[in-house]
Amino acid sequence: MYSDYLYRICFRYLCNRDDAHDALSQSFLNIFNKISETDIQEEVVLKAWMKRIAINQSLMQLRKRKMFFMELDLIEEIEESPLTTDGSLLEDDLVNMVLSLPDGYRTVFSLYVIEGYKHDEIAQKLGITASTSKSQLRKARLQLKGMIEKLDVSYETSH
Amino acid sequence: MKKHVEDQIKNAIETWDEKPADLGLDKDLVWNTIAAVQPKIQDQINWYKVSVAVVLLLLTWGWGNTYFANRLLQNEKNVMANNIQNLSLEINKMQQSKKELKKSEEIKTDTIIKVINIANESSEHKVLLQNKQQLEQKNNALLAENSNLLAQLSAINKQHLLLTDSLIVLAKSVKKEASTQLSTSSNICKDLALQVNEEALALLTEQSKEKLNTAPTHKKKFEIVLFNKSESYTSEAPAKTGITF
Numbered sequence: 001m002y003s004d005y006l007y008r009i010c011f012r013y014l015c016n017r018d019d020a021h022d023a024l025s026q027s028f029l030n031i032f033n034k035i036s037e038t039d040i041q042e043e044v045v046l047k048a049w050m051k052r053i054a055i056n057q058s059l060m061q062l063r064k065r066k067m068f069f070m071e072l073d074l075i076e077e078i079e080e081s082p083l084t085t086d087g088s089l090l091e092d093d094l095v096n097m098v099l100s101l102p103d104g105y106r107t108v109f110s111l112y113v114i115e116g117y118k119h120d121e122i123a124q125k126l127g128i129t130a131s132t133s134k135s136q137l138r139k140a141r142l143q144l145k146g147m148i149e150k151l152d153v154s155y156e157t158s159h
Numbered sequence: 160m161k162k163h164v165e166d167q168i169k170n171a172i173e174t175w176d177e178k179p180a181d182l183g184l185d186k187d188l189v190w191n192t193i194a195a196v197q198p199k200i201q202d203q204i205n206w207y208k209v210s211v212a213v214v215l216l217l218l219t220w221g222w223g224n225t226y227f228a229n230r231l232l233q234n235e236k237n238v239m240a241n242n243i244q245n246l247s248l249e250i251n252k253m254q255q256s257k258k259e260l261k262k263s264e265e266i267k268t269d270t271i272i273k274v275i276n277i278a279n280e281s282s283e284h285k286v287l288l289q290n291k292q293q294l295e296q297k298n299n300a301l302l303a304e305n306s307n308l309l310a311q312l313s314a315i316n317k318q319h320l321l322l323t324d325s326l327i328v329l330a331k332s333v334k335k336e337a338s339t340q341l342s343t344s345s346n347i348c349k350d351l352a353l354q355v356n357e358e359a360l361a362l363l364t365e366q367s368k369e370k371l372n373t374a375p376t377h378k379k380k381f382e383i384v385l386f387n388k389s390e391s392y393t394s395e396a397p398a399k400t401g402i403t404f
Contacts, residue, residue, distance in 0.1 A: 004178075007184040008175065008178070012176070021185065021188050021189055021192065024184075026196075029193055091171035094167065094168045094172070098168060098172060110172075114169050114173070148164075
C-alpha cells in the first residue's frame with residue numbers, strides 16, 4: 001500500500017534503485033518491528049511515521065557512501081543571489097533538478113526545504129555541524145538557481 | 160532563492176512522492192530481502208536469549224555468592240555479639256571487684272586510724288615515743304659532733320702533710336748546703352792550717368772534769384780558727400763537752 005510512496009522517498013535521497021530497494025526493505029523491517037510498540041490509530045500519522053523511518057534509513061544508507069561527506073567539505077563558497085521563476089516550469093523538471101544535485105546538497109536541501117527540519121536537527125542526523133548544513137543549503141540553492149536559469153533559457157529558445 | 164520557488168519545488172516533490180506510477184520498484188525483491196533478513200532476526204533473538212540466560216546465570220551466581228557471604232557475616236555477627244556479651248559481663252565483674260577492693264582499702268585505713276588512736280591513748284607508748292625522740296635528738300647531736308671531729312681530723316691531716324712536705328724540703332736544702340760546704344772545704348783544704356788555742360783547750364778539759372762534780376759557772380768560748388790564704392773563718396758555736404782531737 002505504502003511501498004511506492006516509501007520507495008520514492010528512498011529513491012529521492014539515494015538516487016539509486018538498488019540502494020533504494022535496500023533502504024525500503026530495511027525500512028519495512030523497522031516498521032514491522034516497531035509498529036507493535038506504537039499506538040498509532042490515524043492513517044496520516046502512520047504515513048508520517050513510516051516516512052520518517054524511510055528517511056532515516058535512507059540517510060543511514062547515504063552515510064555509508066564514503067564520498068558523501070567529502071563532497072560536503074570540498075564544494076567552494078559561492079555568493080547567493082535571489083532566484084526567480086516565472087512559474088511555468090513543470091513539476092517533473094523541478095524534481096529532476098533536485099534529483100540531479102550532488103548527494104550532500106540534495107540531502108540537506110530535501111531535509112530543510114521539503115521535510116522541514118532545522119539546521120541543528122540536520123547536523124545531528126548527518127553528523128555534521130549546523131554551519132556546514134547552512135552552507136550546503138546555500139550552495140544547493142545556487143546550483144538550483146543556475147539550473148532553473150538554464151531551463152528558462154532553453155524554454156525561451158524552444159518557444 | 161525566493162520562498163515561493165522553494166514552495167513550488169516542495170509541492171512538486173510532494174506530488175511526485177504521491178504519484179502512483181511505478182518508479183521501478185521491484186516488490187518481489189523487497190519482500191525477498193525482508194524474508195532473507197528475517198532469519199537474522201531469529202538469530203539475533205537466539206543470541207539475545209543466550210545472553211539473557213548468561214546474564215541470569217551470572218546474576219544467580221552473584222545472588223548465591225552474596226547470600227552465602229551474608230550468612231557467613233550473620234554467623235560472625237552472632238559470634239561477635241556473644242563475645243561482646245561476655246566482655247560486658249567480665250567488665251561488670253571487674254567493676255564489682257574494683258568496688259570491693261575500694262571498700263576493703265577503706266576498711267584498712269579505718270583500722271590504721273583506730274590503732275593510732277589507741278597508741279595515743281596509752282601512756283607507756285607516750286613515754287616510749289618521748290624516749291625515742293630524745294634518743295633521736297642525741298643521735299643527731301652525736302652525728303653532728305662526729306662530722307665536726309672528722310672535719311677537724313681532716314684539717315690536722317692536711318697540716319701534717321704540709322709539715323712533712325716542708326721538712327722534706329728543709330732536709331733537701333740542708334743536704335744541698337752540706338754538699339756545697341763540703342765542696343768549698345775540699346777546695347780550701349790545701350792551704351789549711353789549724354791553730355789550736357791550747358789554753359782554752361786545757362781549760363775546756365778542766366771544765367769538763369769539773370762538770371762532773373760542780374755546775375758550770377760561766378761558759379768559755381772554744382775558738383777554732385781556720386786559716387785560708389784569702390779569708391779566715393771563726394766558729395763561735397758553743398763548744399760541746401767531750402770533744403777530743
